[in-house]
Amino acid sequence: MPPAYFVYAILCSNNSVYIGLTKDPATRWEQHKSGHYGAAWTKRYPPVRMFYCEAVKGRIKKAMARERELKTSTFRKKLKKYLLTGEAPAGLKPITVPTRILPRR
Numbered sequence: 001m002p003p004a005y006f007v008y009a010i011l012c013s014n015n016s017v018y019i020g021l022t023k024d025p026a027t028r029w030e031q032h033k034s035g036h037y038g039a040a041w042t043k044r045y046p047p048v049r050m051f052y053c054e055a056v057k058g059r060i061k062k063a064m065a066r067e068r069e070l071k072t073s074t075f076r077k078k079l080k081k082y083l084l085t086g087e088a089p090a091g092l093k094p095i096t097v098p099t100r101i102l103p104r105r
Helices: 026-033 042-044 060-069 074-084
Strands: 003-014 019-023 048-056
Touching: 003 026, 003 060, 019 026, 019 048, 019 060, 019 074, 026 048, 048 060, 048 074, 060 074
Parallel strands: none
Antiparallel strands: 003 019, 003 048
């Protein structure tokens, strides 16, 4: 059974990290890039690349809880470390985003 939801992190033009939740990471990435359907944050600070995406199996409440967890300062620091080093620290799973939406470094 494929995962129902994905929690993802995007590096924005001001070096901030936007964290979101979606059923289709590729479509959501395109929406953020277009500036028309993206979040207000990514409209103001255009996305540079999606650098983290985690599949969450189960109901939306489970995915929303994981999104909230990643938005804490502890996990934001871990995400930034992952962005810099490419190594997933404890508590972060390896990236599962479809490779067609990951820009080359």
